[in-house]
Amino acid sequence: MQELHRIILGLMPKCRLWFLDGxxxxxxxxxxxxxxxxxxxxxYTDGKTKDFYQIGMSANTSGISIYIMNINDKTYLSQTYGEKLGKASVTGYCIKFKALKDINIEILKAAIKDDLKQYISE
Structure with a gap:
């Protein structure tokens, strides 16, 4: 988790940090x-808005989850990065894996950077 934190901060050095207790x-x-x-x-479709993070990270009993938010096409992550990531499952906006050694870090970085292209001000 600490290494992932370092990697994400390297990609987003001036980003806002969120600490959510669930x-x-x-x-x-x-x-x-x-x-x-x-x-x-x-x-939201009803016109309401909510401020949230772009990239998220959490740990649970099955491993680590990286959330790449603000993806409109729920098949994009899986189709673009799924097979290249290594031992990971990829859903609409989530990449799950057991340990950092199980995935290709460069592909994970590419997926994160892909989402950040929209946010030049970060």
């Missing part, structure tokens, strides 16, 4: 604690 407004646990990097605004 609890909702009612103090109920709804996710694993996670660290977020960067900033973007989610636009």
């Amino acid at each position: 609890k909702n407004s009612e103090n109920k646990t709804v996710s694993n604690p996670n660290i977020g990097y960067g900033f973007y605004t989610i636009q």
Whole structure:
């Protein structure tokens, strides 16, 4: 986790950091604690907005998850990076793996950079 943190900060040195405890407004646990990097605004179909991170990271009993947010095409990550990553499962916006040694770090960096192209101000 510390190495991934260092890698992401290397890609986004001036980013906003988010530390989320995984609890909702009612103090109920709804996710694993996670660290977020960067900033973007989610636009919901009802017109509401929410500020959130661009890249996220969390650990759980099955390994590590990297979240690459603000992807409109839920097949993009899997089709573009899935087979190249190594021992990882890739869903709409999440890359899951057991250990850093199981994946190709350069491909993970490319996936993160791909999302950051939209945010030149970071």
